[in-house]
Amino acid sequence: MFRALLSLALASFALLASAARYPSYGTLQTINSSGVLNVMINNTYSSVNLFDLHIQSDLANLIETLQANDTDIRVAVFSSANKDSFLAHININYFLPGYGASLTFNFLMACDMRFASTSPSVILSQLETSLGTNPGAAGAMYLSHLIGRGRTFEYVLSSYDVDTVTAERIGWINTAFATSSELHTYVQGLAARIALFPAAGIAGMKQEINAVNRPPREVSCRIRRT
Structure with missing residues (x-):
């Protein structure tokens, strides 16, 4: 079950809502190795990897597949x-009439852990x-549970950009690494180590932690328009 997984984000931003079903993950490149699923985001419809309906649909399909299969x-x-x-931040057009605000999803904040490089080009913001x-x-x-x-x-009311240091x-993130090489080496090593352990233990621990620091689904999925 996907809820049993730990999700780690590299270099910045992880997971999402419902969407139309596509036959494949066009914007996602996946590799499964020894219990670790590496998901590379590659939105070829955008030069900045814009979080749009293509990515949203593919992520929804990926999660649905993981939830449905043992x-x-x-x-x-x-x-x-x-x-x-x-x-890149969500397509601003989602906020225009005819689009649902429920399409907005905070990819980074949905991850269980976040890691980034200290490159000046890596910026976080709400x-x-x-x-x-x-x-x-x-x-x-x-x-609010993190910081x-x-x-x-x-940071939310000011909409300030935040560097990874x-x-x-x-x-806001677990660790900022001086180089991309150090970042990837550490995260892959951490993921591989976690994947060695029984799924039941991972799932149980995640449920316990989430019980005290994540809002109930009916609250987290409630969208208020202004």
């Missing part, structure tokens, strides 16, 4: 095929307030 996958690691952009809306799918709720209530207000210091 696989040996223990950990999902998300990375990017785009060297300049891990994942910019929804500047657009007159709020982070959908519990982005701000998750963030605290006061800091969440500071600062993000590591305040707990």
